[in-house]
Amino acid sequence: MSDSNGPQSVSQRELPVVGTPRPERADARRNRLRVLEAADRLFTEYGVKNVSLDAIAAEAGVGKGTVFRRFGDRAGLAVALLDEREQELQAKILTGPPPLGPGAPAVDRVVAFLTAYLDLLDRHVELFMDSENASDGARYRIGSYNLWHRHLAHLVEQARPTLDADHTAHVLLAPLAADLHQSLRNRGFALDRLKTGTEAIARALLTT
Amino acid sequence: MSDSNGPQSVSQRELPVVGTPRPERADARRNRLRVLEAADRLFTEYGVKNVSLDAIAAEAGVGKGTVFRRFGDRAGLAVALLDEREQELQAKILTGPPPLGPGAPAVDRVVAFLTAYLDLLDRHVELFMDSENASDGARYRIGSYNLWHRHLAHLVEQARPTLDADHTAHVLLAPLAADLHQSLRNRGFALDRLKTGTEAIARALLTT
């Protein structure tokens, strides 16, 4: 379990907040790590949706209130656990080699992103489900969603300026919803088919 | 409250089921109508998400168990309430005048459907939210989703046979998810902007 999920990661879920970032107290930090570790362990062993927050609190040896104050709700905990994996992808997009990183044509970068995201999503569907559906509209409030959105909007603007880039970016992200992905996989769509199909759609849409 | 939501409408939520369709018992019918009426009344008065199923049962003067046996869960009740409105759209698609009904070019029919659906969605977002998100993957199990999907897949096949029509139809439906729609509206997207943007995307994607 990485230690990178500080309070700033949690606040990432909300719209930008100002204020003095007080240092994290020692007991708070200890408990935060315990909870994340416990959640990781129980999720792996029993499956995400079979683990209650009471169970996680018990396993971590903390009170239930502690879990909620720290992570807000079930979605928040899932987000914290996904943070690390998503940050890898974020880094590759911002500073990695093309086509994921800068330097390739916009369309290729869109395709590379969508494909990479599908891989990530497929590996952690259950966690994504929790982070997106545990509360209404959770997906769109998460910091990383907004990051992906800005990235795509920027590329759409370059590739096809006649489209409404802001809106189109949301539309491109919509098929990456965890519940749709899980449903498609259950209907027998192989991951490769989804990737190929997604690439074809993105190219048809953005190639002029 | 229409009386068209018989047991067959409820079974529409599940994959096709065979078996003898026994006639609905009189008390069952009476209670079903009472529950739908009560739900409609309370939802209108207090807002969908502020009404518990206990409250609906109480208002309808039936036991809680009755509500659940009849509708399965919260999503099922929402689906039953939406049924009527969706059936109108279904009828227009199957037998109405073009471009919604048969007779227009495939691309125009896709655009007409997406636009009409956005209107419907916008009018009943709260109910759609419930019907899609009350349980995991509920949206994709609903009978009407599969109907919309088949409709679009058919049109995609005609408009752009090189695409994976089955997959593409799901992708076209993804941006119509209730939670995304609500989030976009909250971010200040006007309904007209969403319609215009959606049309542009559909045409860019499907026009060869």
Add this chain to the structure above:
DNA sequence: GGCTCTAGCGGACTACAGTCCGTCTTATGA
């Protein structure tokens, strides 16, 4: 080291979704 005050702690509490099963109602057919 001791004081103070703020942030954090934790578990009892509430509210709600969904289940279960003993009881009662309706449809049928003799």
Add this chain to the structure above:
DNA sequence: TCATAAGACGGACTGTAGTCCGCTAGAGCC
């Protein structure tokens, strides 16, 4: 009209998310 069984009824029960608030412990200051 009555007997019977299929199926509906309903409310007590369970499990979980999320809240609340009196209590505790850490951090900075003297």
